[in-house]
Amino acid sequence: MDSLSYxxxxxxxxxxxxxxxxxxxxSFFIFKERVNKLMVLCMITAVFGSIIIAWGDIGVSREALIGDTLSLLGTISISVYMLVGQKVSHKIPANIYSIIAFFIGGSVMLIYSLMNHFSLTDYSSSxxxxxxxxxxxxxxxxxxxxNLxxxxIGATTVSVGVIGEPVLAIILAYFILGEAVSSFQILGGLFTIAGMGFYFWAKTK
Structure with missing residues (x-):
């Protein structure tokens, strides 16, 4: 959250x-999951597509480095969350795990808000x-x-699906907000969709 300030x-x-x-x-070290070269290539293609989508807006500065570091820590945290979820998925139902995760996340956000003196009620109806x-x-x-x-299908495959979020966001922004779509976004979106699609196809082989 703080990363976007930098x-x-x-x-x-x-x-x-x-x-x-x-x-x-x-997953390789914890669950001994094996992936073939095609799956790795597809994943890299999808990630490359996301980089193309955002390339025109990437900034380079000391502040950006701080923000990028915070983003990296957040990415590592969500990766751990996915791996823990897969680990406990065979022991507790997804709904119970979700409730526990949401409770912990909400509690952390509450503490963070109180520590930074953010208002908990002073907001408009919208x-x-x-x-x-x-x-x-x-x-x-x-x-x-x-979590379900x-x-x-495992944490890795779920994470690959998450890569498609920027593409979906671009499509929704175009139709709902009327935002223009750049050539970088179109090209990157095609790479991302292709990488995801071939990854899921390779996963079934």
């Missing part, structure tokens, strides 16, 4: 797309609506599905 959303997004690589490495949507759609609905899939 670096651009684009830079943060590029670092976040490294998550599947971290998860793949972790802000509360956005808070509710963020809680329902990406958190309860989105992350619960991720960890048992059946």
């Amino acid at each position: 670096t651009s959303v684009a830079s943060s997004m590029v670092i976040l797309t490294l998550q599947p690589l971290f998860v793949m490495i972790g 802000d509360w609506m956005y808070f509710l949507l963020l809680a329902l759609i990406p958190t309860i609905f989105g992350h619960f599905i991720f 899939l960890l048992k059946s």
Whole structure:
């Protein structure tokens, strides 16, 4: 969260797309999961596509370096979260794991807000609506599905699916917000979709 105070959303997004690589490495050492060269190539292609999408907005400065470091720590944290989720998925149901994770996350956010003297109530009705949507759609609905899939397809495959988020965001921004789509975004989106598609295909072989 603090990373966006120092670096651009684009830079943060590029670092976040490294998550599947971290998860793949972790899965290799923890779960002894094997991946073939084609799967690795497909994953790199998808990550490369995300880098192309954000390339035009990436900034280089001392502040950006601080933000990028924070983004990297966040990416490592979510990678660990995925790996832990896969580890415990065979012991506790996904809904229980999700409740525990959401409770811990909410508690940390509450402590963080209190420490930084952020208001907990002084927001407009539209802000509360956005808070509710963020809680329902990406958190309860989105992350619960991720946690549910960890048992059946594994953390690495789930993480590869996350790479598609920037592409979906571009499409939604175009239709809902009327934002223009650059040639970099189109090219990067094609790389990302192709990499993801071939990865899922290679996974079934």
